[in-house]
Amino acid sequence: MKNSDSFFLTTPIYYVNDMPHIGHAYTTILADVLARYHRARGADTFFLTGVDEHGQKVQQAASSAGITPQEHCDRMVVHFREAWEKLGINYDFFIRTTDQFHIDAVRQVLQNLYDRGEIYQHEYGGYYCVGCERFYTQKELVDGKCPQHLKAPDFIKEKNYFFRMSKYQDWLVDYIQKNPDFIQPESRKNEVLGFLKNPLSDLCISRPKARLSWGIELPFDAEYVTYVWFDALLNYLTAIGYPNDLKRFEHWWPANYHLIGKDIVTTHCVYWPTILKAIGLPLPKTIFAHGWWMIDETKMSKSLKNIVKPLDLVDVYGVDSVRYFLMRDMMLGQDANFSEEIFIKRYNSELANDFGNLASRVVTLIKRNFTAIPEAAQPGNDEIEIQVSARKLPQTTHQLISELRVTEALEGIITFVRSINKYMEVRQPWQLVKTDKTEAGTVLYTALESLRLAATLLEPVMPTKIKELLSILPVDEQKQEFAWGRIKSGATIEQIPILFPRIDKSVKTSAEPPSAPLKKEEPLITIDDFAKVKLTTATVLTVEKVPDATKLLKLTIDLGTEKRQIVAGIAEHYSPEQLIGKTIIVVANLQPVTIRGIKSEGMLLAAKKDGKLTLLSSIDSIEPGAKIS
Ligand code: MSP
Numbered sequence: 032m033k034n035s036d037s038f039f040l041t042t043p044i045y046y047v048n049d050m051p052h053i054g055h056a057y058t059t060i061l062a063d064v065l066a067r068y069h070r071a072r073g074a075d076t077f078f079l080t081g082v083d084e085h086g087q088k089v090q091q092a093a094s095s096a097g098i099t100p101q102e103h104c105d106r107m108v109v110h111f112r113e114a115w116e117k118l119g120i121n122y123d124f125f126i127r128t129t130d131q132f133h134i135d136a137v138r139q140v141l142q143n144l145y146d147r148g149e150i151y152q153h154e155y156g157g158y159y160c161v162g163c164e165r166f167y168t169q170k171e172l173v174d175g176k177c178p179q180h181l182k183a184p185d186f187i188k189e190k191n192y193f194f195r196m197s198k199y200q201d202w203l204v205d206y207i208q209k210n211p212d213f214i215q216p217e218s219r220k221n222e223v224l225g226f227l228k229n230p231l232s233d234l235c236i237s238r239p240k241a242r243l244s245w246g247i248e249l250p251f252d253a254e255y256v257t258y259v260w261f262d263a264l265l266n267y268l269t270a271i272g273y274p275n276d277l278k279r280f281e282h283w284w285p286a287n288y289h290l291i292g293k294d295i296v297t298t299h300c301v302y303w304p305t306i307l308k309a310i311g312l313p314l315p316k317t318i319f320a321h322g323w324w325m326i327d328e329t330k331m332s333k334s335l336k337n338i339v340k341p342l343d344l345v346d347v348y349g350v351d352s353v354r355y356f357l358m359r360d361m362m363l364g365q366d367a368n369f370s371e372e373i374f375i376k377r378y379n380s381e382l383a384n385d386f387g388n389l390a391s392r393v394v395t396l397i398k399r400n401f402t403a404i405p406e407a408a409q410p411g412n413d414e415i416e417i418q419v420s421a422r423k424l425p426q427t428t429h430q431l432i433s434e435l436r437v438t439e440a441l442e443g444i445i446t447f448v449r450s451i452n453k454y455m456e457v458r459q460p461w462q463l464v465k466t467d468k469t470e471a472g473t474v475l476y477t478a479l480e481s482l483r484l485a486a487t488l489l490e491p492v493m494p495t496k497i498k499e500l501l502s503i504l505p506v507d508e509q510k511q512e513f514a515w516g517r518i519k520s521g522a523t524i525e526q527i528p529i530l531f532p533r534i535d536k537s538v539k540t541s542a543e544p545p546s547a548p549l550k551k552e553e554p555l556i557t558i559d560d561f562a563k564v565k566l567t568t569a570t571v572l573t574v575e576k577v578p579d580a581t582k583l584l585k586l587t588i589d590l591g592t593e594k595r596q597i598v599a600g601i602a603e604h605y606s607p608e609q610l611i612g613k614t615i616i617v618v619a620n621l622q623p624v625t626i627r628g629i630k631s632e633g634m635l636l637a638a639k640k641d642g643k644l645t646l647l648s649s650i651d652s653i654e655p656g657a658k659i660s
Contacts, residue, residue, distance in 0.1 A: 032281055038074040039283040040065055043291050044083040044126060044266050047107035048092040051114040053339050053369060054292065054324050057357050061321065061437065062290050063120045064358055067491030068432045077283050079270050080115070081126030082108055086164050086259035087238075090245040100245040104129055117342055119350050119494050126270040128262055134247050136269040137262055140310060141236075142250040143274075149195050149309045152252075155235060156188035164259040165298070166235055174625055179294055192237035192255060199305040200231040206304065212317050214300050215435070216364035218581070219293065219320045223300045225579050234302055236261040264303045268312070286315040288435075293320045293364075294330075319435055322366035324357075339369060351493035352378050352531065358492050359441045365642050375534050382531040385448045386485070390500060392455065393478045394527050400464045404479065404505065405472025406520040413454060414477045418515050420447060421484050425513040428488050437492075444488050451481045479504070480518045487512055496530050503527050565620035566636070566659035567591070568649060574607035580627055586610065588633070590619060591656020598631035604644040616647045616659060 042062045045055050059080055066078035084104040093103035108127060115122065126133060144150050157166035162180035166187075176183050204227050207213055207220060214220040237255040238246060246256025265273075267286060272279035291299050296318075304314050323330045326339070344353045356374050359381070361367040397404060407414060424447055431440035455478055463471035483504050490497040505522035569588040577583035582600040584607065597617065616636040623632045636647040649657075 033284060034075075034282075036073070036075050037282055038066075038069045038076045039271065039286045040069075040076075040078055040288040040290065041267055041286055042080040043295060044081040044128065044263055045111060046086070046088060047082050047084050047104050047111070048088040050107075050340060051111050051342075053344070053357065054330075055111075056114065056118055056353075057324060057361065058290050058292060058321065059115060059120055059122075060118060060354050060357055062288075063118075063122070064354070064437060064491045065288070065290075065432065065435075066121065066123075067494070068429065071491065072429065077124070077271065078122045079124050079126065079267070080120070080122045081124075081266060081270070082111055082128070083259065083263045083266075084108075084128045085246045085256070085262055087161050087243050087245075088164065090243060091161070093245075101129065114342055117345055117350065118354065124270055126266050128247075128266060133266060133269045136274060137247050137257065137265050138250040139274055140265060140268075141257060141261075144194065144309055145251045147309075150192050150236065151195070152190060153193050153233075154188070154190045155193070156186065157235070158184040159187045160184040168232075170229075170628075173627065189239055189242070191235050191239070192249065192252070193233040194236045194261070194306065194309070196234040196302065196305045197231045199308050200227060202308065203227065203231075203301065203304055206314070207300075210314075213314065214296075215317055215319045218364055219296055219300070222581055223296060225581065226297060226301065228579065231301070234261075234305075260298050260302055261306070264298065264306060267315075273312075285313045287317065289315050289318045291318060291320050293322055296320050320364070322361060322364055324361070324369050325366050326369055344374075348374070348378065348534070349496075351496040352382055355382060355441070355489075355493055358437050360438070362438050362642065363436055367642070378531065379533055381445050383533040385445055385452060386489075387529065387531040389448055389452050389455070389478065389482055390486075390527055390530055393475060393482055394503075394524060396460055396464075397475050397479065397524060398526055400468070401472065401475075403521050403523050404518060405469075405476050407473045407476040407480075407516075408469050409473045410477070411473075413458065414473060417451070417454065417477055417481060420450070421481055421515055424484065425488060441489075441492065444485050447481070448485050451478050451485075454478065476518065476520060480516065483518055484513065484515075500527060500530060563620075564618055566616055567619045568614050568653050568655055568657040568659070569595075569617045569619075569633075569635075570655040571610045571613050571615060574610045576602060576607065577627055577629060583627065584610075585629055586635075588615070588617065589655045590617070591654060595619075595632045596630060597633045597635060598626040598629050599635050599637075601635075601637065601644060601646070605646070610646075613646070614648055614653060614655065616649075 040062055042058045045051065062078055062080065066076050070076045082104070089103060090100050093100040096103060104127070112125065141150065158169065158172060159166050160177040160180060160182070161184075162182065163177060167177060167184060171178070172184070204224065207224060207227075211220075214223055236258045237249060238258060240254055240256055243256060246259070247262050249255045249257060267289065268274075268280070268284065271283045273284070274280075289299060299318050299320075307314055356377055359377060360373065410418070424443065427443055428440045431437070431443065455474070458474045460471040460474040463474060483501070483506070486497050486500050490501070503525050505519045505524060506517045507519050510517040567590060569590050572587045572589055572594065575585050577585050577598065580602070582602050584599055584602045584605070586597050586599060588595050588597060618634045618636070621632075621634050623630055625631070638645050638647060
């Protein structure tokens, strides 16, 4: 029986057709950070990650490399293990779906479901995207293409085995509504409920061996292997002992968190709960879907050839700052933009300036003016105020972390660090030592103890550097980690190394790997190129939401000489009421496209930065149809 202190969290298992990039690294670091926080609070924690090795993509990659799929997997898995080691990932188990125990367990589950009539054979035709390794219905395609990979999938008709997913539709809707923590954040939950408004079909779980041989053979039909998602999702159970070691399994299940990216919400929030229901197991407590790391507003992915490899960054800037940046810059559930410039800005301002400076300043002043760590002999109002915030900080940080608001937790810690820098500026201990050494000692002790506390809270995010720093700070082991006053007055302190040296943007980092440019060169265009684009002002006449599309609005606009209909991905930023009557700027000579079955005859212009989007308009009022040059 799972007790309240057992904490089981998982990452997706990654396809081995791809090298690990910062998208994969993000989820894995997030899981590692959470696992470290929960271990530190004393929870019995199990952190599972691994690789998804079966399927058409792997079979294709292996055959183009002229090796067997198993050889391909054996080579690729090394990159993931190495990446996680270099990124300081402290997982408890790394599963491979080619592990024999997993294969056996999947076959047992399949046989059981088949025997109970949950799986049946049927002929089916559908659009199959190899990138997603799943079928799409025509309605789900955008302009006939897979919405994730922007490629037209193949139409495939064949006999297959199906899991009776459809019969669980009403139960699932009810479950999601009654368990508000099940899918997080809220926006993803609404997306899933929107998806479930359409009838749910049964889930194809097999491939004929003639088309795909690299999979787990069905126990009840040797001509077929199981479909990649059925095999992959079950890793969350098999890795902790299901179905043969139920004692171990029940210690951990249900999972506290499945961490996933928003690209695999349907498989985790629709397929997975229905599979679990059919098996007869409780559902995970929370499935948390984070946003995407984007480059120039486009999702980072192998197929789009715009990936940033985490290890290239680590080689240049060090593991702790990469971990800090990824955790700090992606807000709960939203997309985040990656660029080396944003990285350096964050690094210089928070790690080099705020945190690094406080550390070297305080230790240097103590060493220069005292033979040992001074006492806080005369705490006044300022010191009492700091102690009050210092007492609250661990509590707020842990609360935010437990709600997966890691960005805000880090913001809180760094704001505290900034307040200590400010306190130093106001109290000027370097001047005070000349007039009142006791008072200067009080200020320096307070700052050093605050630094220790902030460092302790940052340790799960930056384990290497913080460990280095904490090992230099002498503490009273009798006192608790987060208790005020743990630093030992009277003990000597060593000089600390510079933790985060400032990065000078004008100096090109020599270690920057030529194979992985972190920033792409912008191609230049001529005035003639620009003249091809017809930009005009337009007035918004009507606006409606596009059904079942969280991001899309359908607008009718007046171009002065004619009315047009356009579909724009701005629903998360503007409500229809905010737009009606506004003058906007549109590209008027764009080839029409069909989005979700709706014709769009133009494109509106908007500016986007750090997730915030603003429609472009004119400063003074102007008639619709004015040409912009
Ligand atoms: N094998 C499946 C998952 C099976 S889980 C039972 C799969 N693998 S994947 O290699 O494509 O990795 C998907 C996961 O990698 C995403 O859900 C996300 O966690 C992470 N990311 C991949 N690209 C990403 C970004 N650009 N940004 C953030 N994370 C993304 O799907």
